[in-house]
Amino acid sequence: MLHAMLSRMIRRGRLTVHYPDGTVRVLQGREDGPAAGLRIRSKAAARRILRNPGLAVGEAYMDGELEPVDCSLYEMLDVLALNYNDTPPGAEQILDRLRWAKRRIDQLNPAGRSRRNVAHHYDLDGRLYSLFLDRDRQYSCAYFPQGDETLEEAQVLKKRHIAAKLRLDRPDLEVLDIGCGWGGMALTLARDYGARVTGLTLSTEQLAEARKRAEEAGLSDRVRFELIDYRAWDRPVDRIVSVGMFEHVGVGHYRTFFRKVRSLLHEDGVALIHAIGRSDGPGSTNPWIAKYIFPGGYSPAVSEVMAAVEKERLWATDIEILRLHYAKTLAHWRRRFAANRDTIQSLYDERFCRMFEFYLVGSELAFRRMGHMNWQIQLTRNVDTLPLSRDYMYEREHAPVPAEAPRQIA
Missing domain, CATH: 3.40.50.150 (Vaccinia Virus protein VP39)
Incomplete structure (x- = not known):
């Protein structure tokens, strides 16, 4: 499910993803853009990112469960930010509506x-x-x-x-x-x-x-x-x-x-x-x-x-x-x-x-x-x-x- 979410999101540049089970997938966007790689170290981190990417990506990096691969943190987040802004994950769109509803609180x-x-x-x-x-x-x-x-x-x-x-x-x-x-x-x-x-x-x-x-x-x-x-x-x-x-x-x-x-x-x-x-x-x-x-x-x-x-x-x-x-x-x-x-x-x-x-x-x-x-x-x-x-x-x-x-x- 996480791979499906990332595949839909990456439309510009290239992202190489190392999943917890050892699988490596290359996600190539339809347009030119920056290239980077990342490793997700645990299934628990993958589940958290799937459910709430806006929060969990940062937490996974803080905890050492998400790491750049053959690139810097800046290069990894550059690919994610560029595509996230154009095509936010479905879960994030739902969560964003909820955050909007309660932002005054x-x-x-x-x-x-x-x-x-x-x-x-x-x-x-x-x-x-x-x-x-x-x-x-x-x-x-x-x-x-x-x-x-x-x-x-x-x-x-x-x-x-x-x-x-x-x-x-x-x-x-x-x-x-x-x-x-x-x-x-x-x-x-x-x-x-x-x-x-x-x-x-x-x-x-x-x-x-x-x-x-x-x-x-x-x-x-x-x-x-x-x-x-x-x-x-x-x-x-x-x-x-x-x-x-x-x-x-x-x-x-x-x-x-x-x-x-x-x-x-x-x-x-x-x-x-x-x-x-x-x-x-x-x-x-x-x-x-x-x-x-x-x-x-x-x-x-x-x-x-x-x-x-x-x-x-x-x-x-x-x-x-x-x-x-x-x-x-x-x-x-x-x-x-x-x-x-x-x-x-x-x-x-x-x-x-x-x-x-x-x-x-x-x-x-x-x-x-x-x-x-x-x-x-x-x-x-x-x-x-x-x-x-x-x-x-x-x-x-x-x-x-x-x-x-x-x-x-x-």
Whole structure:
């Protein structure tokens, strides 16, 4: 039955499958494409993959029951992702409908549950992230305008790109950073653009590191970080920025989020929201990602976001779609993770390393093969808040700033 499922699915490229009974089958698609091989080590793993491929493929790899053969994990998943997106298995189509039916329950994120979901991923040992992120610990899509930038350069350019859209046109503007991570964006806006920034996080690990960085940078008088849910903040500000946090809001809370954004902006305020999205319309979160990586998370289609924006009477003054930028970012993270794998294994164990490898590779392929992208939406309360053309963005983005990242080998 598993062979029949894979035979129907593989329409592009070639997949050589080594089954638990020793049988080897070559599945050749009708169209050209990548080639790879895999081995399923037990009948139990084969049964689980047949029943729930979206969850069981990742679990089987974590447990060592699914292995690439004569290829890398990336090459194996590339063949599967390319074909899975075109022709999902029948069982997966049924399960996807069920996930769609209950996605609002799965993504119900009141403050307490949001805190637990954040802790699941972001309160890991801080040394882990220092071993594959850039120096500034930007854990979100970098910006590659030329395509050949190093990771360090691309993350600096991402921050400048976002800062230009915030139009920080005078000193001492009050900025609220919702989902501030380890503080890199907040520190950059304060240091390079003269802003006064408050960063909000639900991660105790990130909070401690961000406060330490502000102290070391001599910016504690301009930047502060708080362990607060965005829904609890009640003081209006001039600017709001949120990078890589909206994926954790939950589909049932979109209007709440944008209602809060509107209420917190001064009349002439500007907000910039940056998040992962999907190009093929509303969907549901992959079950393996939801269980092991981002519980309660979801990457929305722009149509879902704009419905909430419109209902909360905000102006979408600029929308940009970043297509392969996150694929490039993840490729850098994947290589850095591989280079430091022994150290990471000493922090956790082999199963954790395999889980994280599967996450990084699968996420990269979601952007290359499965329609994922990033969107940036600039918002205002009023129609006349910003200049009539986008020239101010380009001018500010390319103006010199005091801090520039030196070119390094990626």
